[in-house]
Amino acid sequence: MMFQPSAKWVPATVWKGVLVGLAAVMILGGCGNGNQDSAGDPEKNAGPEVMAQDETKGKAAADGNVSDNSSSAENKVDVEIVSGTSSEHAPKDQGASDVWLQGSAKIEQDQIVISGTSNLVPGAKIEAEIDAAGYTMFGYRKQAEINNDGTFEMDIKRPDIKEGTLEITISFKPDQQSADLEPYGANGEKMTGTFIHQVEEENRTLHKAVTYIYMDAAAEIGSEWKSENPVGEKPDDYGNPAIWMKPEVNAEEGFYLIKVKSNLLEGTVVSGDIDIPDHVHFGYGEKTQVLPDGSFQVRAKQPKKNVGSFYLVLQFKPDENLSKSALAAYGKLGEKLSGDLVKTEQTDEGALKYIELRMKVDPNK
Structure with a gap:
């Protein structure tokens, strides 16, 4: 934009005052502990700005022009020290x-x-x-x-x-x-x-x-x-391929919480789901990993309508993600698994043995 000179005459003394004021602004803007390049950074500017305000207030208070209430109770802020904590109260172990x-x-x-x-x-x-x-x-x-x-x-x-x-x-x-x-x-x-x-x-x-x-x-x-630490002692037959499960089922709002004790190896993946006879359904279950003592817990959604009796189902199926210890104990296709919970299905690789526990639920009882 081109500068359009005013047709109005301005006295020289006024121009002199304007130039002096501009010079003062430039000097003040260039000071501040060398932070000229941080004008766009609020964090960098916060310190100098606060300091300038404090200094001005202190000078005015010294001149008797304002009352400095910075130490009054109403201006104090409660803070909690979160760093540099003492080891005096650290756990003994x-x-x-x-x-x-x-x-x-x-x-x-x-x-x-x-x-x-x-x-x-x-x-x-x-x-x-x-x-x-x-x-x-x-x-x-x-x-x-x-x-x-x-x-x-x-x-x-x-x-x-x-x-x-x-x-x-x-x-x-x-x-x-x-x-x-x-x-x-x-x-x-x-x-x-x-x-x-x-x-x-x-x-x-x-x-x-x-x-x-x-x-x-x-x-x-x-x-x-x-927090909870549900891990207890391992059962005597921990890791034995003759698998057993002892479930405890509790109804929560919209869910069934299934807590299970077993002799499955740690890290084994188990699924919990719902089987509703004569219904096509999905999204009711979840998967979890077995804890170091063989225990685990899963949740299954409760059916939202009256479907009569149905089944809560727990399954462990060997797959390519088996740990080395589980692979050695159960076999690649579960061929070493035994006990009353063993089921078999045919796959492209041959007969797959897996573990399944079914629990019948009748919500009308």
Whole structure:
């Protein structure tokens, strides 16, 4: 745009005042601890701006022009120190190879705050992840470090899920640490206790410490749940190919919760589902992995209409994802499986043996 000169005469003294003012603005804008290049960065500008306001207020107060109330009670902000915590209250067994984790999850407006305590060494990184049966979820994962006193805290965005159960897994994996944590071994092989899970990955065996939190997806803000460690002692015939299952079924709102004790090997994948005679249906069940003591739990949706009696079905079918230990114990096609729960079906590779437990449910009783 071309400058259009005004036809109006301006006294020289006015122009002189304008030039002086512009010079003052340029000088002030160029000061501020050399931050001229950070004008577009609010974080970089926040410090100098606050300091300038404080200095101006202090000068005015010294001149008696304003009242400085910065130290009054109504301006004080309560804060909680979350770094540099003291190790005075750390667990007595901090750093022991018998690792344990305790956690809680609290629902807030748009996030879930996960906190807890562990005897892991300070600086160890733990991870929390939220999952829900029937949903494919990404990005609901967060890491935190163990503080000097053994505590940890993190927050994860609350999933937009209106029903069912959210499963929060809190885990510590030594193989994913930035530093070598000697008490636990490079692959966690030195860790012991009921919180330790074993997985096979890329031709190696890894160990991790795990605890779980199960919470109602539709719960109100402020609701809180504690972690569970359902792992107990392994049965005497743990890993025996003669498989047995002892289920306990509880009805929840819209779901059946099936808790099972078995002698299946850790990491074995089991599915829980519903079979409604003379009905075509899908999306009622879920899959889960067996815990180190052979136990597991799955949820199956309750039918939403009166369908008469139906069956809750638990299945274990060997596939290409079998761990080395399960492959050795059960066989590639389950040919080593035995017992009353064994079923057989024909596949392109031959006869496949699998485990199935059926439980009849009559909702009218």
